[in-house]
Amino acid sequence: MTVDKHRFFRNVTLSLCSSLDLEKALFKCFHYIRKYIPADGLQFDITEPNGATLSIVRVTKEGVEIQDILIPFSPESIEEEQRYYEKKENKKIDDVLIFNAPSINPISKDFAKVLNLKEASNLILPVDFEDSFPATISLYTFSQHAYTADHAKLLSAVKEPFSMAMSNALRHRDVQNRSENFKKETQRLYLELMEISGDKIIGAESGLKEVMTLARHVAEVESPVMLLGETGTGKDVIANAIHQFSKRHEGPVVKVNCGAIPENLIDSELFGHEKGAFTGAVSQKRGKFERADSGTLFLDEVGELSLVAQVRLLRAIQFKEIERLGGTRTIPVDTRIIAATHRDMDELIKSGTFREDLYFRLNVFPIRIPPLRKRKEDIPALAHYFIEKKAKDLNLYPPQRLAPRAMDQLMDYDWPGNVRELSNVIERALILNRNTPLTFDNLHINSATHNATEIPMDKNDDDIIPFDDMISHYIVKVLKRTGGRIEGPNGAAKLLSMKPNTLRSKIKKLNIRFDKTKAKRPS
Numbered sequence: 127m128t129v130d131k132h133r134f135f136r137n138v139t140l141s142l143c144s145s146l147d148l149e150k151a152l153f154k155c156f157h158y159i160r161k162y163i164p165a166d167g168l169q170f171d172i173t174e175p176n177g178a179t180l181s182i183v184r185v186t187k188e189g190v191e192i193q194d195i196l197i198p199f200s201p202e203s204i205e206e207e208q209r210y211y212e213k214k215e216n217k218k219i220d221d222v223l224i225f226n227a228p229s230i231n232p233i234s235k236d237f238a239k240v241l242n243l244k245e246a247s248n249l250i251l252p253v254d255f256e257d258s259f260p261a262t263i264s265l266y267t268f269s270q271h272a273y274t275a276d277h278a279k280l281l282s283a284v285k286e287p288f289s290m291a292m293s294n295a296l297r298h299r300d301v302q303n304r305s306e307n308f309k310k311e312t313q314r315l316y317l318e319l320m321e322i323s324g325d326k327i328i329g330a331e332s333g334l335k336e337v338m339t340l341a342r343h344v345a346e347v348e349s350p351v352m353l354l355g356e357t358g359t360g361k362d363v364i365a366n367a368i369h370q371f372s373k374r375h376e377g378p379v380v381k382v383n384c385g386a387i388p389e390n391l392i393d394s395e396l397f398g399h400e401k402g403a404f405t406g407a408v409s410q411k412r413g414k415f416e417r418a419d420s421g422t423l424f425l426d427e428v429g430e431l432s433l434v435a436q437v438r439l440l441r442a443i444q445f446k447e448i449e450r451l452g453g454t455r456t457i458p459v460d461t462r463i464i465a466a467t468h469r470d471m472d473e474l475i476k477s478g479t480f481r482e483d484l485y486f487r488l489n490v491f492p493i494r495i496p497p498l499r500k501r502k503e504d505i506p507a508l509a510h511y512f513i514e515k516k517a518k519d520l521n522l523y524p525p526q527r528l529a530p531r532a533m534d535q536l537m538d539y540d541w542p543g544n545v546r547e548l549s550n551v552i553e554r555a556l557i558l559n560r561n562t563p564l565t566f567d568n569l570h571i572n573s574a575t576h577n578a579t580e581i582p583m584d585k586n587d588d589d590i591i592p593f594d595d596m597i598s599h600y601i602v603k604v605l606k607r608t609g610g611r612i613e614g615p616n617g618a619a620k621l622l623s624m625k626p627n628t629l630r631s632k633i634k635k636l637n638i639r640f641d642k643t644k645a646k647r648p649s
């Protein structure tokens with residue numbers, strides 16, 4: 127067959143450049159080359175400084191095999207190779223080696239032993255990499271004396287494109303490996319950090335047993351999860367556990383507190399924006415959706431999302447793609463959604479504040495986390511866990527022991543603020559009882575998380591009440607005046623000279639539960 131050398135060069139180059147993925151590029155190239163040069167397979171090898179060869183990829187008619195096998199050569203094989211090369215049927219033409227009877231070639235025998243090969247003829251093209259070890263691309267057949275000088279010349283014509291493409295592909299592979307290692311390292315550090323900080327799920331074998339079973343089951347699939355439960359029950363903790371149990375655990379878990387982000391910023395926070403999309407968008411920003419690519423997006427307080435953001439969220443979930451604000455192109459996203467809420471979603475749907483279609487998309491696999499009062503068996507373990515952890519965090523280690531009736535006091539209380547309230551109560555007890563055993567008298571009064579509106583403020587000036595209670599009471603007082611409104615000219619944040627987000631996080635931290643219906647409407 128006559129071959130147009132230019133065309134051959136061009137087509138080999140194009141197929142090699144068709145993908146940065148080494149295997150794909152070689153597969154395409156092999157199928158083109160074998161139209162002109164006989165070949166049952168193609169192999170890419172790199173020779174290490176010690177003479178051993180790292181066989182990287184083998185392409186055959188059936189497909190691609192990634193080998194990454196180190197093949198050791200005996201020093202005798204290397205010496206014999208030279209003599210073998212001097213035989214008349216084996217030649218070197220334009221830098222390409224022709225081995226037409228490699229079954230007697232010692233190096234090929236070493237290869238054959240490890241790779242279980244039976245090839246009979248070899249055409250070997252050395253490829254050059256900058257700062258790398260010698261490498262070869264070889265074609266082989268199962269018949270003897272398959273290769274001619276013309277074949278060698280044709281293969282030698284594509285030495286340069288092979289060298290460049292293999293070098294780029296190896297660099298690309300190196301970057302990918304580094305990024306894989308980086309992900310693994312991040313995961314390892316995360317687990318180490320969890321261990322050091324002592325963050326674990328207490329009650330996983332008792333009060334949360336059913337929740338944990340569901341979490342493990344759903345982690346294996348990709349379905350969206352809806353975590354339902356009162357504030358402070360541990361929705362965050364379970365969302366993290368699902369991510370860690372899932373095959374996405376090497377990817378990021380990105381949390382968005384939909385209730386803490388002002389309405390006008392939520393779109394940009396979730397979907398990102400292009401430079402100049404709105405006043406203040408001074409540079410391009412990737413949204414949380416994009417950041418959660420290949421991982422999990424945790425939408426906390428999803429019931430607080432504005433209707434506009436709900437429409438975009440629905441689209442992103444349906445089509446698995448997003449558009450940055452002010453952008454024109456769609457960006458594919460591979461993200462698993464876990465949503466959480468303490469609100470009654472049926473109520474929100476009835477009142478028209480939450481889209482029913484979005485709810486059905488999110489509520490594929492609901493998990494209800496029981497309130498602490500319904501799993502009181504977990505209280506002793508949680509209390510001991512928080513005593514240890516908080517004492518370390520607060521530098522009050524070793525902690526005081528519990529007073530004789532202290533555990534009964536904790537067990538008798540209803541914990542409206544759930545696990546978060548228990549953790550706050552223990553922190554306060556550790557601070558107040560530095561030299562005495564821990565007690566929890568007057569839990570109802572002292573707990574800032576419990577109905578802060580009831581804290582008596584008409585106490586005499588000399589009476590000391592805990593600082594958090596004082597702040598909670600004051601925030602509730604202001605919320606009453608603004609009808610529960612946080613933002614805007616008549617909002618509580620403005621009256622308190624605070625940023626709305628700071629106030630929101632304070633409300634969350636102190637677990638202030640504010641009933642809007644009891645508030646005075648603002649004038």
Ligand SMILES: Nc1ncnc2c1ncn2[C@@H]1O[C@H](COP(=O)(O)OP(=O)(O)OP(=O)(O)O)[C@@H](O)[C@H]1O
Pocket residue numbers: 326327328329334355356357358359360361362363364426467468545546549634
């Ligand atoms: N089972 C548990 N074991 C250990 N710590 C827990 C457990 N459950 C909750 N916590 C701790 O209690 C606190 C509150 O939990 P978390 O933030 O997960 O609650 P939440 O339900 O997401 O609250 P919110 O609805 O207010 O967002 C966190 O500090 C968390 O680490």
